[in-house]
Amino acid sequence: MTKVAVVTGGTRGIGKAISKELKNDGYMVVAIFQNNEEAAQKFRNETGCETMKLDVADFDQCHGAIEEIESKFGEIGVLVNNAGITRDGVLHKMPKENWDDVIQTNLTSCFNMCRAVITKMRERKFGRIVNISSINGQKGQFGQVNYSAAKAGMIGFTKALALESAIKNVTVNVVCPGYIETDMTANISKDILDKIICQIPEMRMGKPEEIAAIVSFLASDKAAFVTGATLSANGGQYMV
Ligand code: CAA
Numbered sequence: 405m406t407k408v409a410v411v412t413g414g415t416r417g418i419g420k421a422i423s424k425e426l427k428n429d430g431y432m433v434v435a436i437f438q439n440n441e442e443a444a445q446k447f448r449n450e451t452g453c454e455t456m457k458l459d460v461a462d463f464d465q466c467h468g469a470i471e472e473i474e475s476k477f478g479e480i481g482v483l484v485n486n487a488g489i490t491r492d493g494v495l496h497k498m499p500k501e502n503w504d505d506v507i508q509t510n511l512t513s514c515f516n517m518c519r520a521v522i523t524k525m526r527e528r529k530f531g532r533i534v535n536i537s538s539i540n541g542q543k544g545q546f547g548q549v550n551y552s553a554a555k556a557g558m559i560g561f562t563k564a565l566a567l568e569s570a571i572k573n574v575t576v577n578v579v580c581p582g583y584i585e586t587d588m589t590a591n592i593s594k595d596i597l598d599k600i601i602c603q604i605p606e607m608r609m610g611k612p613e614e615i616a617a618i619v620s621f622l623a624s625d626k627a628a629f630v631t632g633a634t635l636s637a638n639g640g641q642y643m644v
Contacts, residue, residue, distance in 0.1 A: 407481030409623065410473060412436040412460050412517060415447040417586035418536060419486040421612035423453050425620045431482060434473050436460065438487070460487045460513035461505075470520035479528065482623045483521050485514045485558070486536040490588060492547045503550045510554035514561055518576075522569070531574035532623045535562050536615070539582040539638045555580075559634055566632030575631040577622045582638025584610040605640030 409426040413419040414435025423435045433453040437444045444455045454477065458465045474480060488510045491502035514535055525531030540548050541555025562578040569576055583589055583600055589609065592600070601607060618635055621627055636644065 408432045408434060408473060408477045408479060409482035409484065410434050410436065410470075410480055410517075410521075411484040411486055412513065413438075413487030414453075414484070415444045415455055416440065417588060418581060418584055418612045418615050419484070420447060420451075421616035422484055422486060422536075422619045423447070424451055425613070425616035426482065426484075426623060427451060427453055429620055429623065431623075432477055434477065436469070436487065460485075460516060461508035463516045463519075466513075466516040467520045470517070474524070480521050480524070481530060482532045482534070483517055484534045484536065484619055484623075485517055487513055488536070488538075488551075488554075488588075490548070490551050490591075492551070494547055495549045498550065506550035507554050507557075510551065511557045511561070514558055518561075518565060522565075522574070525574045526569070526572040529573045531569070531572075532627075533562075533565070533569075533574065533576040534619050534622050535576070535578045536619075537562075537578045537580045537634075539580050539636065539642050542580055542634075542636070542644055543642045562634070563632045570631055573628075575622070575627065577627075577630060577633045577635065579615060579618050579622070580634060580636045580638070581615045582610055582636070582641045584612055584615060586612060603641055604638070608639060610637060610639060 409431035411423045414423040415437040423433045427433045458469045535558045537558040538555040544552045566576040
């Protein structure tokens with residue numbers, strides 16, 4: 405039976421590359437998106453993957469969506485928590501809303517989605533959960549107390565859930581991309597981005613496909629003994 409893979413933020417950027425890679429691996433992919441209908445339509449036409457609109461920050465919506473996906477398409481074998489937003493700004497100027505939005509969308513979403521899939525994965529004694537964190541959750545980033553906190557939180561979340569899930573053959577890992585060519589990094593001003601690229605030993609940004617390849621491995625049978633791991637892909641910018 406074809407297993408289902410769910411990818412949040414799965415129609416654009418890194419998530420889109422992950423959705424495509426998992427489809428190539430033989431998964432029936434459901435890509436979750438929140439707002440950008442146009443990008444979702446384009447993604448559907450291009451890939452033939454299913455899409456579903458929901459707010460990953462909303463606990464009830466996540467549970468409803470997971471139930472719907474399982475009843476429509478079958479058992480979920482892989483969950484990739486990739487959805488994320490930035491609301492950059494220094495702490496002393498940061499409105500509370502920018503803190504709340506980033507924590508809810510980037511970190512609480514991880515709880516919401518994992519909580520919705522974990523019981524069935526445990527019962528079936530199989531599951532692959534991959535969380536997409538960031539280099540900025542590992543090293544901190546000027547202007548990103550909210551984002552760095554959420555992404556660091558995902559790393560701790562991953563390790564704790566990996567401990568709880570290992571005995572049930574459910575692996576939980578976290579990938580920390582560095583600066584990758586996506587809409588998110590396209591929003592950084594050119595002078596700041598130039599300075600960042602100078603700090604990357606490979607002297608280039610990464611490509612979404614370079615993150616998708618790691619997720620594909622973590623989702624595969626070959627990675628059965630890898631759990632609780634933090635995999636960095638950042639062109640050498642930060643070594644931990
Ligand atoms: N380290 C130390 N000081 C810094 C600094 C840094 N990295 N960046 C800026 N400063 C200093 C500036 O020199 C300036 O000092 P003075 O007032 O003495 O001149 C002061 O901090 C204020 O800087 P700005 O004028 O830039 O402040 P701002 O409020 O206009 O902008 C900011 C702040 C929006 C955070 C801007 O600095 C910025 O966009 N930074 C980039 C943040 C970033 O890397 N985001 C990553 C987005 S992509 C992503 O998140 C994906 C991923 O996972 C990697």
